[in-house]
Structures are given as C-alpha cells and as structure tokens.
Amino acid sequence: MSQPPDGSPNTPLLDRADVRVKHATGISGAFEAFITRVKSGDLGFLPVIVGLLIICTVFQILNPVFLSSANIANLLFDSSTIGVISLGIVCVLMVAQIDLSVGSVSGFASALVGTLWVNQGWPVLLAIVAALVIGALIGAAYAFLFNWLGMPSFVSTLSGLLAFLGLQLFLLRSTGSINLPFESPLVSFGQLLTVPNWLSYALVALAAVGVFLTDYRIQQRRRTSGLSTQPMGTVAIKALAILVGLELIVFYLNQTRGVPWMFGLFVCLVIAMNYALKQTQWGRAMTAVGGNPEAARRAGINVTRIYMSAFMICSTLAALGGVLAASRLASASQQAGTGDVNLNAIAAAVIGGTSLFGGRGSAYSALLGIIVIQAISSGLTLLDLSSSLRYMITGAVLAIAVIVDSLSRRSRMSSGRG
Structure with missing residues (x-):
C-alpha cells in the first residue's frame, strides 16, 4: 500500500478512508476485486472472450x-x-x-x-x-x-x-x-x-513493454494523488502474460504466412x-x-x-x-x-x-x-x-x-x- 502525498504512513489513503468498506490488497485481492466487479455487472471483455x-x-x-x-x-x-x-x-x-x-x-x-x-x-x-x-x-x-x-x-x-x-x-x-x-x-x-518474423516478435515485445509502462505511469499518478495502487507484481504479471501469449500466437502464425x-x-x-x-x-x-x-x-x-x-x-x-x-x-x-x-x-x-x-x-x-x-x-x-x-x-x-x-x-x- 502506498503512502499519501504528504509522506505520512499513518494518513489513510483517500479511496480507502471509509473503514466500513472492505478493501482487498495484493494479487489475491486484485483477483477478488475482479470477481466482485463481475458479480456487480462490470463484465468487461469476459463475455466476448468466452464466446x-x-x-x-x-x-x-x-x-x-x-x-x-x-x-x-x-x-x-x-x-x-x-x-x-x-x-x-x-x-x-x-x-x-x-x-x-x-x-x-x-x-x-x-x-x-x-x-x-x-x-x-x-x-x-x-x-x-x-x-x-x-x-x-x-x-x-x-x-x-x-x-x-x-x-x-x-x-x-x-x-x-x-x-x-x-x-x-x-x-x-x-x-x-x-x-x-x-x-x-x-x-x-x-x-x-x-510482417517479417523478427519484426513481429520485436513489435510484440514492444507492445508488452508499453502496457507495463502505461500501467506503471497510472500507478505513479495514483500514488502521488494519495490513492491506493496495485502491487507492482500484479502489473508485471499482466505485462508478462501479454508478452508470452502474443509471442506464442505470432510464432504460430509465422509457421506459414505470418502476421499480415x-x-x-x-x-x-x-x-x-x-x-x-x-x-x-x-x-x-x-x-x-x-x-x-x-x-x-x-x-x-x-x-x-x-x-x-x-x-x-x-x-x-x-x-x-x-x-x-x-x-x-x-x-x-x-x-x-x-x-x-x-x-x-x-x-x-x-x-x-x-x-x-x-x-x-x-x-x-x-x-x-x-x-x-x-x-x-x-x-x-x-x-x-x-x-x-x-x-x-x-x-x-x-x-x-x-x-x-x-x-x-x-x-x-x-x-x-x-
């Protein structure tokens, strides 16, 4: 959990000041928050991915x-x-x-x-x-x-x-x-x-780095605003999953024609x-x-x-x-x-x-x-x-x-x- 802008570790975070609300932390907490969002109707891309x-x-x-x-x-x-x-x-x-x-x-x-x-x-x-x-x-x-x-x-x-x-x-x-x-x-x-094979792999790696840097920037802004932030481990796992998944897809496509x-x-x-x-x-x-x-x-x-x-x-x-x-x-x-x-x-x-x-x-x-x-x-x-x-x-x-x-x-x- 990050500190608020004034640097005091005892000052409650702005979005977690209400002690009556349960606030999840860590990677397991992020998963619990996702389940909560789904139950409340915030489905995101879940239906289309399942379909x-x-x-x-x-x-x-x-x-x-x-x-x-x-x-x-x-x-x-x-x-x-x-x-x-x-x-x-x-x-x-x-x-x-x-x-x-x-x-x-x-x-x-x-x-x-x-x-x-x-x-x-x-x-x-x-x-x-x-x-x-x-x-x-x-x-x-x-x-x-x-x-x-x-x-x-x-x-x-x-x-x-x-x-x-x-x-x-x-x-x-x-x-x-x-x-x-x-x-x-x-x-x-x-x-x-x-796309040439080597370039397709490089572009996928660049995209994964971009996802990581974007999420990192968002967490930095939240930290300086006195808001709670995701663990950096969660951010890194997300970027790594995107990297591995897309690289495997590109590798499979490169077995024949490649990526158009x-x-x-x-x-x-x-x-x-x-x-x-x-x-x-x-x-x-x-x-x-x-x-x-x-x-x-x-x-x-x-x-x-x-x-x-x-x-x-x-x-x-x-x-x-x-x-x-x-x-x-x-x-x-x-x-x-x-x-x-x-x-x-x-x-x-x-x-x-x-x-x-x-x-x-x-x-x-x-x-x-x-x-x-x-x-x-x-x-x-x-x-x-x-x-x-x-x-x-x-x-x-x-x-x-x-x-x-x-x-x-x-x-x-x-x-x-x-």
Whole structure:
C-alpha cells in the first residue's frame, strides 16, 4: 500500500478512508476485486472472450483446418477492413449516437480512389488522402446536422447511406467496377504482404513493454494523488502474460504466412484509439458526454466539439476501411460497402462490448468483435454451409450481446456502479 502525498504512513489513503468498506490488497485481492466487479455487472471483455473460445472449439472439432496457421492468417486479413470501420462505430456509440452510412462511405471512398488513381492518373497516395479528407468532411456534415439543426444521427446517416451509395454508382458508371493494378504496393499490402518474423516478435515485445509502462505511469499518478495502487507484481504479471501469449500466437502464425501488415495497421489504430479514449482528456470527455451530455456540458465540456470529433473520426475510418477493402479485392466495384458491411461493422462494436446506451466502450471492442464475426464466417465456409446460417448466427450473437449489455447495465445500476 502506498503512502499519501504528504509522506505520512499513518494518513489513510483517500479511496480507502471509509473503514466500513472492505478493501482487498495484493494479487489475491486484485483477483477478488475482479470477481466482485463481475458479480456487480462490470463484465468487461469476459463475455466476448468466452464466446470466442466456444466458437473456436466448436469449429475446430468440426473441421481441424479451422485453427491452422494459414486459415488464421486469412481470417486476420479479412478482419482488418471491416474492423477499421467498426473502430469508428465505437466512437459514435461512445457518445450514444449511430452512423448507418459507414458501408456506403467506405464503398464511395473505394470508388473515389479507383477513379482518381486509375482513371485520372493521380498518385495513389494522393488519391487515398483525398478519400480520407472527404470522409472527414462527411462526418463534419453529420455533426453539423446534429449539433445545429437537431437532426437525429439515425436520420442523417440513413440519408447519407442512400446518397453516398448513389455517388459510388455515379463514379463507377456503366462499367460497375475499376480494377486496380495488381502489381501495385496497395494491392500487395491488402493481399500478400506480411510482417517479417523478427519484426513481429520485436513489435510484440514492444507492445508488452508499453502496457507495463502505461500501467506503471497510472500507478505513479495514483500514488502521488494519495490513492491506493496495485502491487507492482500484479502489473508485471499482466505485462508478462501479454508478452508470452502474443509471442506464442505470432510464432504460430509465422509457421506459414505470418502476421499480415494490414492487420498490423488495424491493431496500431486500435492501440492508438484505446490510448486516446482511456488516457486523454478527450477520451474522458467522450465517456462523460455518452453518459450524460447535459451533465458534461455543465461540467465545462465542449459537447458540440466532442460530437464533431466522434462523427469525423467515424467517417474517416469508414473511408480508410473502403480503401483497405479495395486493396484486398484489387478493385473498386458497386458491391463494395454494400451487403452486410454496415451490419458487421456495427455488430462487431456491440459484440465486442461497446454499449448501445453510450458512455461505455473500448477500442478493443472492434478488434474482438470483428474476430468473432469473421471466425463464424470462416468456420461456416470451411464446413461448406449456406451463408444464410452466417447471418442467422451473427444475428443471434448480436442479440445475446445486447441482452448481456442490458442486464449488466441493470446490475451495475442496482449495485451503484452505473
């Protein structure tokens, strides 16, 4: 137990001054605190992790190829495009809003890149930047309609879904698709390129060190504020478990294709977004606005700016997802962004643990949720079953995730953790 800021060992810690409340200490105490949080409805990632383990176990029993290194690598390639879009959905759900146009925006962005790059002769990098900028402007337009005209995001983004689908069809015209140069770096990035083995191991080690340093910094801040801290042994064990687990996964993937660069980009975006949501003033403001926008406004938070940032990030990531989808398919077509893209992007965020009620979520929700959805899709494909089952199973998993979210929210309210 750490000392308070004045250095007096007898001064009670600020968050443990109430002697009527039981305060756990040590590693065993941390485990007891976790059990207490689960019982009170603060489930975190536990439901999605348990669900993923069940899905993998069932499909592995039915088809031993499911957990093969090559199939997992393909699964990670396919997860990246919609996963990036889902990461943007996390932002709008955090502020209790929705964006139904992410699929159309991603398809429009892919068509725009194909038109500017292939048809107009722009440099590919400049075409990608143009698509991302337009994506940000789309989000700014949604925020303007919401903040200043009071148009619900459900209505504005539903209108955008139709409008940008029309723009996508207009750009592609009668051809219906634009083939991207197969030998280009963009297509290679989406289909072939993987992280060198030595670099993948080094990046995992760097990520584990980053987790340790972040937790250490948090404990230092709590110590200087006179709050209780976790034992450093707990912090070190957490970082070590992450290091060992990820290194084993990377080692397994490196037996065949390795870790896709596209998935590496997705993970980097998730880590950056998680840091922004958990460790910055902007992230705390996002949580506050999602929980109670009026209370956040009275606390001095610029609620209008927070909504603006959430919508802009969502549309920008939707445009980036469209670019990645084009690189994955080596073409920009009328089918890009249509079908189940919207469903999967929103479902991934919710299945991963982001609340539909706002104020609760994590960037890792997009990562875990899209892996669950792609695991279902990959498993059914290997079993040569109808795609209709994929929709039904994904819908059932989504319904279960929303039910768990509602029940856990009710439990948190009753236990005073709401």
